[in-house]
Amino acid sequence: MRIKGALIRIWAYAGIITVSAAIVFLFVFVFIKGASTISWDFLSQSPSGAVLGEEGGILPAITGSLAFTLTAVVIGAIPAIATALYLVFYCKSSKSEQVIHLVIQCIAGIPSIVLGLFSYSLFVRDLNFGRCILSSGIALGVMILPFIEVRAEKTFREMNMTMIQSAYALGCTKSHTILTVVLPACRGELFSGIILGGCYAMGATAPMIFTGAVAYAANPTSIMKPAMALPLHLYLLVAQGTTSLDMAYGTAFVMMAVILISNALVTIYARRRQRAWNQQ
């Protein structure tokens, strides 16, 4: 009896120590290895060199990634939040709610590479868009749609009902209540869902590998053109072998820094809002 308890206890401590060590290792490893590569030139120049990317910087990859992420967020977040609003505030038939949930779960279960394949044959091939930011953006948008919808729906359902009921009691219409009470109250959670969804889209390589991200392109000017992307750039640098390894560490550094900063922002914001709620 004592031994069983003690073993569980050791398991608990060993588990948390392993996890923390892994996280610290991943970030410290990339930051130490990449730090020497990071410079203003690296961030502000285009890749160059005999083997592309060996010299120069990653500016088009950064702007490209921004373009991909923005397109994905616009395509994914608006329908996601609209669907969540509809399900929580308007949908009265539990059957249609179930069907919509089922479809969203199915999409969440589709591997991202299959979404890439889908976008490749429909948009790049059949509709003749060619490889472009839009083709990738749609695949990425579909990928992050369930992610944002689930978070948004949870937020709406956990909202303080008395606030909504009071708005109705004051004679506000449903749309007025949603626009002036619900959405502002859930603003923080919705933004954090969108930012984390955006990070997810930024880091995904599989859906854009044949649909819009290319080895070299100038800064993106139109969503109907292909662009560079940080994750694909990293993948290609790694695939090229040892000569571009320093640049690969630098690229990984940039992505890890973006992840760290956006997660920190979301956490701090959530903490502050929670404190504000508790004081009310």
Next chain:
Amino acid sequence: MRKISNTIFRILLLILTGVTFAALTFVIIFIVKEAIPTFEEVSLGDFLFGREWLPLDVGTGHMSFGIFNFIMATLYVSFLAMIISLVIGLGASLYLSCVASSKVRGLMYPFIDLLAGIPSVVYGFIGLTVLVKFFIRAGVHTGSCVLASAILLAVMLLPYLISACSETLLKNKEKYLKAGTSLGVDQWYTVSSVVLPASWKSILTIIVLAIGRAMGETMAVMMVIGNANLFPTLLGKSESIAALIALEMGTAVNGSTHFHALYAAGLVLIVLLFIINIGINLIRDKLIK
């Protein structure tokens, strides 16, 4: 006026929801439709259980589409990753739910969530520079192997596992621990003999969801698994379905059997997820009383 804007808003939401629903359904139907022509060329049995994958006619007039090795590799890597991740993750969840104060928990959750944000290429990159090098030193031929990708995947699964498991454990702890303590039972004994067993059912559901993630993961696995059409062994090379699609999508000729076969492989991946999902739900009640 108010009424009109209310109606317009409602209709707008309805349209957006309808479009979302239709688009998502369309994606699913499209994938199925593109996969079907494969089976005019290859029988379902040959496709699922064949071990030869020769998608291009190189003059011999012989083409073959068998994805058995890819299926087995996908399952092997995912389950192995799941086991590794569960051993570490469940321990960490026990700590978070039964040891940590709510303040520590509030700090640890976002810290662990960082893992979920790291792009899979970065995982693959670190896997190549650290894990694969380690395996080479340990005497594995090229360093790329199933075990390396399983370890990498295990780390990627940790955040999902830990957040879901510790939530379940926390709920059960709050339910039972007070009763145990007031009976004078050691806290850890209550955890091991009441809280943990009571949570198994939910943990099983969490495992299924995590396996789904593992099976669809492309880049990280592709970068360290070696990509050779071989039956998976712990220290050997292999290739997962997702890696197969990613590697050959660019070279497959439009409309060829090769191209449709890649869709069919993707469909097999989705169907596998479904079967595991439904199967576990069916046997869950019998497995855990």
